[in-house]
Amino acid sequence: MTDTDTGTIGLGVTVTKAGEQGAFGGELLTINFGPHHPSTHGVLRLIVDLDGEQVKRLKPIIGYLHTGIEKQAEALRWQQVVVVTDRHDYLSPPINNLAYALAVEKLLGVDVPPRADALRVIMSELTRIASHLVWLGTSGIELGASTMLMYCFRERDTILDMNEEISGFRMHTSYIRPGGVMADATPRFLEMLDSFCTKMPGNIDEYEALLTMNPIFRSRTIGIGRLPAEDAKVLGATGPMLRGSGVAWDLRKKMPYSGYENYDFEVATSDMCDCYGRYLVRIKEMREAVRILRQALDRLPDGPVNVDDRKVLPPPREELETSMEAVIHHFKLFTEGYSVPAGDAYAAVESGRGENGCYVVSDGTHKPRRVKFRAASFVNLQPLERMALNHMVADMVAIIGTADTVLGDVDR
Amino acid sequence: MGVEALAESLGQNILTTTLGKLIGWGRGNSVWPLQFGLACCAIEMIHTATASVDIARFGSEAMRASPRQADMMIVSGRVSQKMAPILRTIYDQMPEPKWVISMGACASTGGVFNNYALLQGVDKIVPVDVYIPGCPPRPEDLLNALMILQERIKAQGITPRS
C-alpha cells in the first residue's frame, strides 16, 4: 500500500486501487479513521483496508501531536527539563518526571533520602490509578457505557485535588525532580490520602459491578484484539499489553526502583490475551496500587525530602538571609544551573502503559546534549495491526482503546 | 371593562422583545462544542463535561464529533505542523455562526514549547474568540470562558459577523 496520502485530509471514503480482490469478489475498501475522531484516544490516524466489514490491513499514521519535546529539552537547563517531561505522557506526569529524575541522578551519582522515595512511590501509584481511570472511563463511553465516564472522573477529581494539595498543580505537577521532590507532603495531603485509600476499593467494586459481568461489554471484548504472548514479546510490548497475555513482566518487581522492593503487591496478569483480559489486568492494577498506597502511607519515614547537595538543589530561603555561600549557590542554580558530569544513562519506570524510560546524554555542560524518551505507547501501537486483523470494523474502537496509547507519548 | 381585563391579563403573560435578543438568547444558551481534544487540555475538557463541573448546565450537553453539527470549536491542546491543515479544514466545515475557544497555553500562544514543531498559537490559522491561559486550565476556567462567550453571543443578536 503506497503512502502518498498524507497531504490529503481524506475524511471521506475512497475506493482503493483496482485489482485488489476481497473474499466475496468485490474490491477492498480503504477507509480513513482520520486524526479527528471521537474514539481514537487522541490524534491517531489509521488507514484501514476492509473486505466487507473485516479488516485486512491497517496502517497507523502518527505525528499529529509531534511537539519537539526532545529538541526543546536540549535548549533548557537540567532542572527546567522536568517541566517538559510532564507533558509527553500527559496522563501520568509524575511517572515521567521520575524516569528523568532517576536517569539524571544516576549521572550525578546521588541517592535521594527514604522519605523522598516513599513520596515518589505515592505519587506514582496515585497517577497510575488516575491514568487507568481515564482509560476505563473513555473506553467505557466508547463502547456505550457512558456511566463509566462519570464515575471514573469523579475519583480522578479526588486524585487531582490531592495533586493540587501537594504541588499546586492538578495535572502537570513537575513534582519529582532530580535530587528529590518538590515539597514535603502536608498533613492535609496525608489525610486526603488516608480517606482515598479507604474509599477507593469500594469504588473499584462499583466499576466492576457495571462492567465485568455485563453481557454487552463481555461480548464486545472477549476474543477481540487477541495478542498471543509470543507475539507480544516479539513486538516489544510492555505493560498491560504484555501482562494481559500472561507474561508476568513488571519493572516494579523485576528491576525495582525507588524502594518498590519493600512493598508487598502482586503483579496482575491474565491468560485471556484479549481486550477483556487487559481490562481485568488494569482493574487489578488499580487495586494493587491502593494496597501500595496504604503501605506507603503507613510506613512513611521521617526525614528530609531532598538530597543535601547545594550544587544540585537550592538552599531554603531562610538561609539566604544569613549565609553568603547560600546566596552564591542560589544565584548559580537559578541563572546557569548545575552541570552534570559527561556520560549517558538510561532509567526506566513502569507507567500505566508499560515501560517509560529516559535516556540522557550529558556533555558536561548545564544543558543536556540529548534526552530521549522511551515511550511505552510508541511501541505498544505497533501490534495494533496484528490485533485488528480479521476483526470487524466495529471492533476497531475496542481494539484501539485496549492499547491505551497516549498520543503525546507516541509523538513526543 | 372586559377589554381592560383582557389587556391586563395578556400583559402579564406576553413578553415583548427584539428578534436579536431572542435569537441571541437561544444561540447563547445552546452552544454545542466540537470535540477537538488534542492533548492534555482535552482531559480537563472531559472533566468539564463530567458531573462535578458539568458543562451541560450551560447548554453544551451535546459535544458533537462531527463539525457539521457543532457551533463552537474548543481547541484544547498543542497544534503541530501536521495537524494545522486538518484543524483549518474542520473549522471550514463548521456552519456559521461559529466560535472558537482556544483552551490552554499551547493553543493560545505555543505554551511551553517554543520550537519548530508547533504552531505558536492557533490564532495563526483560525480566528479565536476567547483565549484561556493555563497549562492545563482548570475545568472551571473553561466554564468561565464559555460564560464570556455566551455574553458575547447574546450581545451579537442577529448582526452577522464581519
Next chain:
Amino acid sequence: MIADSLIVERGVSAGDAWITVSPESAHEALAALKGEGYRLLVFLTCVDHLADSSRKWPARYEVVYQLRNMETLEQLRVRAFIDGDPPHIDSVADVFPPADWDERETYDMFGVVFEGHPDLTRILMPDDWVGHPLRRDYPVGGEPVEFSEEHETWQTAPPKA
C-alpha cells in the same frame, strides 16, 4: 558474550554496561546478541556529537541500541559511530520488529538512512518537511523571544552548537 572480534570498545557508564561495535558489523552483532538471550530491544536512537568537546568522538553520529535480556535482567547498550551526509547503517528491523518505527523516527529526526528497512519514510514530521530537526545544527525554531538570554543565537543555527 559475543565474539570479541566484533567489539571495538567496552565500558560502564553510570552503572550501565555498553559496548561499541563498528557500523558494518552492527547487524551481525545485534543478531548474535539476540541469539544469546538479549531478545528485547528497549529503544534505538541517535545522538549528535557536533561540537561536543567533552571527549574525542570517533564520528559525529552515534546510533545507540539498548538491549535487555528478560530472563537474566541484564541490559546492554550497543553503540555504533557513523559519519556521512546522510549517514548510513544497516537496519535491524528484521532482527527486532520494534526497531521498525524507531528507525523511521531516527531517520526523520537525524537523517540516518537504514539500509534494508521496509519503509523508510518520515513518521513524525509532515512528509514534505525539509531538514532533520534533532540535528544540532538545526535551530530550535519557534518565535524569537525578546530579552531571553539566547534570543539572538537561539533562532539561528549555532555555529558551535
